Amino acid sequence: MNATLLLLIILAYFALLLGVSFYTARNSNNESFFIGNRNSNWMLVAFGMIGTSLSGVTFISVPGTVGKMTSGMYPYGGFEYYMMVIGFFIGYFIVAAVLLPLYYRMNLTSIYTYLGKRFNVEAHKIGSIFFIISRSIGATARLYLVVNVLQIFLLEPLGVPFWVTSLVLLLMVLLYTFEGGVKTIVITDTLQTSFMIISLIACIIYILHSLDLSAGEAFGQLQEKAYTRVLNLDMNAKTYFLKTILGGMFITITMTGLDQEMMQKNISVNNLRNAKKNMLSFAGILLIVNLAFLFLGGLLYLYAQQQGGHYIDKGFVLGSGGASVMGDDLFPALSLQGHFPMIISVIFIIGLISALFPSADGALTAVTSSYCVDLLKLNEDTSKTESQKKKLRIRIHLIFTVLFFVLIMIFKAINNKSIVYLIMEVAGYTYGPLLGLFAFGIFTKRQIDRKYAILTVTLLAPVLTYIINALVSAYSHYAIGVELIIINGLITFLGLLIVSHKANLPIKTA
Structure with missing residues (x-):
């Protein structure tokens, strides 16, 4: 593997994003940054949202979970994760039917403005703060996962410290988003999603060719090894299929429908009809793409076993005398440690950074937007000129970049291989109040x-x-999984019911 060549490819990729940013940011203003002047093409938004939704977690973690049924290390095994994807799919329909019409009817820049109009300023600010906390932690956890892979397999051999890798990648994101914001991200996410899917398809084709198998024959071998099991029928398990579907549905409602990052792209589309087309098209494509990632995961384990890889108590060993790798490291290890040819290493790196940037650029823009609009009321401030507002917004963008860097370094210090799954559980605690507030x-x-x-x-x-x-x-065999967010939302709803009273006037915004 030529690490220098791969590094040059990353720089060339960034130069492309910077060029797109320069082009799209011409004549941009605060409205461009926050909602893309409400003129985004719905097809581009739908396709680009795939990259934002999948991120590096899907690109390297989901394939790794397929082998769990033998190694017993991850929350999902085989194709069990696909039941959550089905839940996601149902959730997108609910978002399109219930939340999008509300946001467009109220002509919102920030979706948390709804809470202010429905309740009071306190609710508006609370909604925004919960989002900023949730998205900052979640986005930096995903960033850490990908940055750590680049560091271990590519930059560490060149003597580059982890903090330098993290800082440079964040500065890259900052450079191509601080001017254009959503207007830029709609285009760059489309490019990055394209590269990610091309990488996925290329890796599948290469492994099938190497194994001398058709897709159907490979699927048959995966079935023989029990890698394709979809339904977990153990009601006490975290991945029991019914609660996984239900949990996936509510995760989509909260982490898409009640998430400023995801919804600011949707409300940047010029009308409700096209926004719904965007959401439902995106939902359908996501079904196919996630299935392809799971299929790739099964192929990776077949390929590794053909090359002498085998399971041990604490992981999966690539070849004789090799080190144990966790599921998250399987795809990078095969791609970047000489098991795949150079061209596949290049394709993997392009796919990996294509998964990294959409999860970072959207999050950084969204938390900046939410802070400016929800907490500072920058869009309503008539005492400042457009230029003054822009300077303040750029300053806040820089502050959040620093915060993201600090959080990544904290995750590095923790250095927990299962940190991504821990963060998904934390999301159940931070997004639950948003679910309860909006539902109420x-x-x-x-x-x-x-x-x-x-x-x-x-x-x-x-x-x-x-x-x-x-x-x-502690006191039962039942394991609470993704339904944690439902419990949290229900408790919030009941609490609000207790402290509320009947309205004297009709509520026009609900």
């Missing part, structure tokens, strides 16, 4: 007047959820 606003007409009532409920709900999760784990 949409499905009831009750009002909340008491000061700090909403804050108290949204802080208590995650604490009670944690206690319930701990008690269930």
Whole structure:
């Protein structure tokens, strides 16, 4: 593997993104940054959202989980993860039917403005703060996973420290997003999704050719090794198929429909009809792409075993005398340690950085937008000129870049191989209050007047959820999985019901 060549490819890739950014940022303003002037092409948004949704976690982690049934290390095994994808698919339909019409009817720049109009300023700010915390932690965890792979397999042999790798990649993201924002991201995410899918297809074709198998024959071998099992029928397991579907559905409703990063791209489309087309097209494509990643995962294990790889108690060993690799490291190890030819290494690197940038650029832009619009009310501030607003927004963008860097370094210090799964569990605690708040606003007409009532409920709900999760784990065989977010949302909803009263006037925004 020529590490210098791969590094040059990364730089060339970034130069392409920077060129696109320069082109799209011409005559840009704050509205371009926040919502793309509400003129984004729905087809580009739908395709680009695939890259944002998948990220590096899908690119390297989902294929690695397929071998869990033998090694027993990961929450999902075989194709069990696909049941969550089915849940995602159902969730996108709910977002398109319930939330998109609401956002377009109210002509929102930030979706948390709804909470302010439905309840009060307190609710608006709480919604934004929960989003900023959730997205900052989630995005940097995904970033850490990919940066760590690049560091271990590519840059460490060149003597580049981890902190330099992290800082340079974040500065790359900052450079091509700080001017154009959403207007730029819609285009760059489309390019990056294209590269990611091309990499996925190329790797599948190469492995099939190397194994001298057709897709059908390979699938048959995967079935023989029990890698294709989809349904987990153990009701006590975290991946029991019904609760996985249900959990996936609510994860989509919260982490897409109630997430400013995902929704700011949708509301950048010029009208509701096209926004719905975007959402449903994206949902359909995601079914196919996730299945392809799982199929790739099975092929990786078949290929590794053909090359002498085998399972041991604590992992999977590539060849005789090799080191044990975790599921997350299997794809990178095969691609970058001489098991695949150079061209596949190049394709893998392009796919990997294509998975990295969409999860970083959208998150950085979204948390900046939410802070400016929801907490500073920058779009409503008539005391500042457009130029002054832009300078302030750029300053906040820089501050969040520094925050992202600090969080990545914290994850490096923790150095936990299962940190991504831990972060997904944390999302159940941070997005749950958002689920409860929006559900209460949409499905009831009750009002909340008491000061700090909403804050108290949204802080208590995650604490009670944690206690319930701990008690269930300690005193039963049942394992709470992705339904954690449902429990949290329900507790929030019931808490709001307790502190609310009947509205004297009809609620026009709900």
